[in-house]
Amino acid sequence: MRTYRLDKPGRIDGIMPHEAAEPEPGPTGIVVRVRAVSLNRRDALILHQRYPLPLTPGVIPVSDGAGEVVAVGEKVTRFAVGDRVVGGYWPRWHDGRLRPDLADQLGCTLDGMLTEYALLDQEWAVAVPDHLTWEEAATLPCAALTAWNSLVGGEPLRPGQTVLTLGTGAVSLFALQFARAMGCRVVSTTSSAAKAARLGELGAHHVIDYTETPQWWRAVREVTGGQGADLVVETNGPATIEQSIRSAAFYAQVVLLTVSDTIGDRGSGIEIPADAYQSSLATIRRIFVGNRTDHEAMNRAVSAHHLRPVIDRVFDFAEAREAYACYIGEDTFGKVIIRIA
Structure with missing residues (x-):
């Protein structure tokens, strides 16, 4: 063989x-x-x-x-x-x-x-x-299993709650599909109009272009009526963790899947500024598939x-x-x- x-x-x-x-x-x-x-x-x-x-x-x-x-x-x-x-x-x-x-x-x-x-x-x-x-x-x-456990592995999601996904990697796309199947609203971030259109076809309710809106956490809070997302599938780590925390609802879950920057380099570790986290009671949860x-x-x-x-x-x-x-x-x-x- x-x-x-x-x-x-x-x-x-x-x-x-x-x-x-x-x-x-x-x-x-x-x-x-x-x-x-x-x-x-x-x-x-x-x-x-x-x-x-x-x-x-x-x-x-x-x-x-x-x-x-x-x-x-x-x-x-x-x-x-x-x-x-x-x-x-x-x-x-x-x-x-x-x-x-x-x-x-x-x-x-x-x-x-x-x-x-x-x-x-x-x-x-x-x-x-x-x-x-x-x-x-x-x-x-x-x-797929990582996305599934991101959604079901902690406090149960309820229909109508909001899930935030970052980018168009495979975990984020699976999380979008599973969240929609559970009756949740989905906010997604991306970097282009073409990808935004495809995310909309998969069922995302709101898509935020982070190249046009660098402080995309503000847009997340705006489209959720100021409440923030009930669950954030954090797939990027150091580059986005602060904005993910700021995007999260008061008692949200933030599922942290990676703690390093890039594949080829060692990168930086996770850092969360005090002012981003001190006014939140969000839970940061780690999973490994x-x-x-x-x-x-x-x-x-x-x-x-x-x-x-x-x-x-x-x-x-x-x-x-x-x-x-x-x-x-x-x-x-x-x-x-x-x-x-």
Whole structure:
């Protein structure tokens, strides 16, 4: 089979193609013929050696991939040949809180999905909604689940409340779609009229161009009648945290997903001026994607609302490096996909 391995971290051309024998399942293993994978910020951080988990030398990269089960071990009960699955972002974290002994990830400490055939334990996989294409299904384990838990992982949102999303990255787009499905109003920020139009098509009630309105937090408060957003999905970290706090309602939730500036550089840390936070009782909440139970709950919502992930570009398997370069260097709207079969 064809596969890729991260032989030389720190550079895109260090993602090297290899030939290997197709895997065979152990008693509780499943072999997945991978059809598509999607790239996430964590894949770029791993490439640049800036990820918090240790990297296994020569690992098969990428956490998010979808495919069909083509072989199962004799003790497998969760899946059968022909089932459509994705690998779990935290494959050993099934429920409850994350613990240090569960801190393994595909494409980092464990071999990932950028391969024609992936070997997973049956407990590491999650069935995917029937209506999704392979490319769409491959977007779910990281960005979609992060957005889902941003909205449902804290104090419950109520229909009619306001969610603020920042930019047009994959997490923000999923958060917009989930929030609309929950009956919430959505305010989004972006940098162009073209992106604003697309955000409106996805259901955003108000879109603020932060290039035209640098103090966009004032606009957020204006369109919410002075109240602010009930939940802020803070995807940028140091660059926007102050304005996110100022945008937030008095008892809002601010879900903080990143604490560094850029992928390639160390960047600055999070700083919140006292005058921005001292008049607020907003809660800052951190999440790290989610567990298998969360993923299964999200999939039920995706199926019930017939949601379709937003995809920007699809590359062929031989173009894996080009896909990484696109994801890291270009201004995309939605997910970057590598189609394998």
